[in-house]
Amino acid sequence: MMMSTDMATHIALWNLSSAFGRCREAPHPITDIQALIRANDDLPPLPEITRRLLHFRDDPNANATGLAEIIELDPLLAGQMLRWANSAYYGLRQPTENVRDAIVRALGFNVALALALxxxxxxxxxxxxQGPIGRDRLWRHGLQCGVLMRELAAGLPDDRRPPPGVIQLAGLTQNIGYLLLGHLLPDSFHLLSRLIERNATLTLPALDRLALDVEHGQLGQWLFEVWDMPPALQAVVRHHHNPGYEGEHATLVLLTALADSLLHDTQRGLGAPPIEPHTRERLRERLGLDAEACALALERMRTPEDEE
Structure with missing residues (x-):
């Protein structure tokens, strides 16, 4: 039997009160959160290597050699690229210890650039x-979402299909608002985590509003605005829970929303529904994808993390 929205909200409010009882401080009002995000003293600057990668992405002469040179400036980043390239997912006969080789033989230029960014x-x-919105869960979910989005996009006309690298990057960064919350306001982050764990009916944005009076998409957009990230990524971060979005980057946003919903149904989401279940059909219709195409995309998707 389906629980009514009013009943689900009542239970969620009770759980919020219970979780808040063990939290050291009250959730910050939305104005305080926005002020914290916009205050340079509290916000980490966009990493220099990220800035370099963004400029490199816009270079018409960008190639694997140039990308490898930037990645190799960061040993941790280079090591992660090699770990993925040498995973069973890519099936290299001989392991590689060279970043350029990893890009050419395994990852591919677009995916490698998205992962590095x-x-x-x-x-x-x-x-x-740890937790439903902890770094580990968000990263794995982002990888899975990006791969599923690319599989879904394969069924779109060429003129509607976003570039593979942009798709992967959108999947990976869509929930950066949760990471920002944990960085600036750890008590509010833990409170929201407990609320998500206790409520399987209300959507993630609804739980955000109950706990914080602001959605994680809004937090992420504020950060991406300060960092001057590409408009397409800003749109995804802000609207990936909105099946009715009709802006300039609608195809990318809707692909993200649909992939999130499909992953939730296969227990690979973040615990609570990303959208209201009845809106899934509208998402598919707007993208021109039927239920069979979605099922096939789910069957085909694999990530390097799944092979470890």
Missing amino acids: ALAALRPLETPN
């Missing part, structure tokens, strides 16, 4: 690793 951008945000 996401890793570099997310790293300065110090957030707990």
Whole structure:
């Protein structure tokens, strides 16, 4: 039997009160959170390597050699690229110890650039690793979402299909608002984590509003505005829970929303529904994808993390 929205909200409010009882401080009002994000003293700057990668992405002469040279400036980033390239997912006969080789033989230029950008951008945000919105869960979910989005996009006309690298990067960075919350307001982050764990009916944005009076998409957009990130990524971060979004980057936003919803149904989401279940059909219709196409995309998707 389906629980009514009013009943689900009542239970969520009770759980919020219970969780708040063990929290050291009250959730910050939305104005306080926005002020913290916009205050340079509290916000980590966009990492220099991320800035370099963004400029490199816009270079018409960009190639694997140039990308490898930038990645190799950061040993941790280079090591992660090699770990993925040498995973069973890519099936290299001989392991590689060379970043350029990893890009050419395994990852591919677009995916390697997206992975490098996401890793570099997310790293300065110090957030707990565990929990439904912890760093580990968000990263794995982002990888899975990006891969599923690319599978879904394969069924779109060429003129509607976003570039593979942009798709992967959108999947990886969509929930950066949660990481920012954990970095700036750890008590509010833990409170929201407990609320998500206790409520399987209300959507993630609804739980955000109950706990914080602001959605994580709004937090992420504020950060991406300060960092001057590309408009397409800002749109995804802000609207990936909005099936009715009709802005300039609608296809990318809707692909993200649909992939999130499909992953939730296969227990690979973040615990609570990303959208209201009845809006899924509208998402598919707007993208021109039927239920069979979605099922096939789910069957085909694999990530390097799944093969470890």
